[in-house]
Amino acid sequence: MQLSKKPFYKSWKLLSLLLPLLSTTLLISQVDAYHLNGSRVDRPNQIKYWFDSSISQIGYTSAATHGSTAWNGVPGVNLKINATATTSASSADVKWYAASANNDLGQFYAHCEWSGGLASRSVISINTARFKNIDTDQQKETTAHEMGHALGLDHEDDVPAIMVSSGWENSVYPVQDDKDGIYHIYID
Amino acid sequence: MKRRNIFLAISLITIIAISSIGLLNNKDEKAHDRVKYINSSAKIISYSDFNNFDTTAELIIKGAKDRVIETILDKDSMGDVISYGTKSAIKVNKVFKTNNENITEGSEVVIQENGATEKTEDGIAIYGVEGYQMMNENEEYLLFLDKSLTDPNIYFVKGVYYGKVPLEEPNKSKIQNINEANSFDLQYKGEPTDKLKQIFKDALNKYGDK
Numbered sequence: 001m002q003l004s005k006k007p008f009y010k011s012w013k014l015l016s017l018l019l020p021l022l023s024t025t026l027l028i029s030q031v032d033a034y035h036l037n038g039s040r041v042d043r044p045n046q047i048k049y050w051f052d053s054s055i056s057q058i059g060y061t062s063a064a065t066h067g068s069t070a071w072n073g074v075p076g077v078n079l080k081i082n083a084t085a086t087t088s089a090s091s092a093d094v095k096w097y098a099a100s101a102n103n104d105l106g107q108f109y110a111h112c113e114w115s116g117g118l119a120s121r122s123v124i125s126i127n128t129a130r131f132k133n134i135d136t137d138q139q140k141e142t143t144a145h146e147m148g149h150a151l152g153l154d155h156e157d158d159v160p161a162i163m164v165s166s167g168w169e170n171s172v173y174p175v176q177d178d179k180d181g182i183y184h185i186y187i188d
Numbered sequence: 189m190k191r192r193n194i195f196l197a198i199s200l201i202t203i204i205a206i207s208s209i210g211l212l213n214n215k216d217e218k219a220h221d222r223v224k225y226i227n228s229s230a231k232i233i234s235y236s237d238f239n240n241f242d243t244t245a246e247l248i249i250k251g252a253k254d255r256v257i258e259t260i261l262d263k264d265s266m267g268d269v270i271s272y273g274t275k276s277a278i279k280v281n282k283v284f285k286t287n288n289e290n291i292t293e294g295s296e297v298v299i300q301e302n303g304a305t306e307k308t309e310d311g312i313a314i315y316g317v318e319g320y321q322m323m324n325e326n327e328e329y330l331l332f333l334d335k336s337l338t339d340p341n342i343y344f345v346k347g348v349y350y351g352k353v354p355l356e357e358p359n360k361s362k363i364q365n366i367n368e369a370n371s372f373d374l375q376y377k378g379e380p381t382d383k384l385k386q387i388f389k390d391a392l393n394k395y396g397d398k
Contacts, residue, residue: 012192037229052264090266097270104338105271106302107348111230111317113269123268129337130233142231149229157381165318165381166234166347 035163036185039120040152041093044076044186047083050092058098058128060139066172067124067143068094071151074179076186081151094150097125104129109142112149122150140172148178152185222311225377226269230318232348237383238390245332245346247297248285248395250355251278253323254296259304261315272304272315274322275342281328284395299333299343319378320349328355329375330395349376350384353391360396363388 041047049068055061071081086092099105105127114122124146131139141162148163155165161177162169169175174182235241242248257275264270280295291297302317314322323329332351336342345351354360354375362370366388371380374388 013195089264095264095268097264099271102338104336104342104344105273106300106317106344107233107334107346108230108302108317109233111228111271113226113228115268121268123264123270125271145231146229154229166232 035154035156035181036152037114037149037154038152039114039116039122040118040185041150042119043093044151045079045082047081047094048086048088048092049083049094049096050086050089052089052095052097054098054100055096055126058101058126060098060126060128060131063136063139063143064096064098064124064126066140067145067147068096070140070144070173071147071182074174074182076183079186081182081186083147092121094122094124094147097123098131099125099128101128101132109134110146112146114150120150120152124150137170137172138168141168141170144172144174148174148181151182153178153181156181224308224311224313226313226315227319227377228315228317230348232318234383235347235350235387238387238394241332241346241350241387242391242394244334245285245351246287246335247291247331247333247343248283249278249280249291249297249331249333250282250284250328250395251280251297251331252328253277253325254279255325257298259306260300261304261306269315274301274304275299276301276323278323278331282398284398297333297343298341299331299345300336301345302348316377318348319376320345320352321375321377323352323375329353330355330391332391349378350387353388353396355396360392363392 051064055064068083072083074081089095108127109131110124110126112122112124114120145162153163156163156177157165159177160169160175162171162174163178254277257277260273262270276299278297278299280291280293280297282293283291301322302320303322304315306313330353332346333343334346336344352375359374362373366374366380366385368380
C-alpha cells in the first residue's frame with residue numbers, strides 16, 4: 001500500500017471541512033456574548049451628544065451632562081470612550097429629551113431607544129414626572145445607565161453594575177462590570 | 189483538483205450562509221413577516237417581591253381589553269421616536285382591590301400601555317418599553333395597576349410589565365414554568381428575571397382561580 005506523500009496540513013479536504021466548523025464556533029461565541037443590546041456607536045472616541053431645549057427648561061442639564069460624560073475614559077481596545085456636546089441634532093449620536101412634568105409616561109425613570117447596528121443613534125427620554133422624585137445621585141446614576149444603553153450595554157442583574165435593570169447600584173459612575181462590557185464591545 | 193475545488197466551494201458557501209444568519213439574528217430588532225419589534229430599555233421602578241407589589245397596587249382587577257382609544261407616538265423633527273404609549277379601554281370582569289368606588293364589575297378603566305403599534309411603509313412597527321407587549325383584545329388579564337401621577341383617569345401597569353399577568357390558556361399554565369423561551373408567549377419579550385417569574389406565580393396563586 002502506497003501511503004500519501006502529502007503532508008497532513010496540506011489536505012484540502014480536511015481544511016475545507018474545518019473552515020465551516022471554525023467559522024460556526026466563532027459566530028456562536030460572538031452571538032451569545034456579554035449582556036449587550038446589539039448596537040454600538042460609530043466612533044466611540046468621538047461621540048456627540050445633543051440636548052433638546054426641554055432638558056434645560058426643566059432643569060436637567062447637569063444630570064444629562066453627567067450621564068453623557070460618565071463613561072469618558074472607559075477603555076475599549078486601543079481607544080477610550082469620549083463624548084462631547086454638539087449643537088447639531090442631526091450629527092448627534094445621542095439625543096436627550098425630557099417629558100413635561102404634566103405627562104407621566106409610566107413606571108420608569110427614563111428610557112433609551114436606539115436605532116441598532118454598528119452606527120447606532122439613540123434617543124434618551126427622561127420621564128420627568130417620576131425622575132423628579134428621586135435624589136440627585138439617583139438621577140445621575142439613571143442618566144449614566146441610559147447612556148450605557150446608548151453605548152450598547154443591556155441590563156446586568158447578577159453582579160454589581162449601574163446597568164442593573166431596577167433598583168440602585170449607588171454609584172454615579174460605571175463600575176467594573178460595566179467597564180468590562182464596554183471593553184468587549186469596542187474592539188477597535 | 190476538481191474534487192478539491194468542489195470542497196472549497198462548498199466550504200465558502202457554508203461560511204457565507206452562516207455569517208448571513210448571524211447578521212440577521214439581532215435579538216433586539218427582528219423583522220419577520222413585515223413586523224418589526226422595537227424595544228427601548230428603561231430604568232424601571234422596582235418592587236422587592238410579590239407582597240410589596242400586591243400591597244402597593246392601587247387597583248387589582250381581572251379585565252379584558254375592549255379597544256384601543258388612542259395611540260401616542262411622539263417623534264422629533266428627524267422622525268426619531270421620543271416616547272410612545274397606547275391608551276386602552278379595559279372592561280372590568282372582577283375587582284379585587286380598589287380605592288375608587290366607581291370601578292366595579294362591568295365598568296371600564298383606561299390603561300396607558302407602554303407599547304404602541306405603527307403602520308409603516310414596510311409593514312408594522314411594534315414598540316415596547318423593556319419588552320412590553322400590548323394586551324390582546326378580548327383576552328383576560330390579571331392586572332396590578334397604579335394611577336398615573338399626572339392624570340387620575342389613567343392607570344399604568346405596575347413595573348411596566350410585571351403587573352400584567354395573562355390568564356388565557358395555555359399561558360396561564362405556562363407561568364408555572366416560565367423561562368426565556370416561553371416568555372415571548374406571556375406577553376413579554378425579554379429575558380425574565382427571577383423576580384418576574386416569582387411575581388407571576390404568586391399573583392396566579394393568590395388571584396388566578398377566583
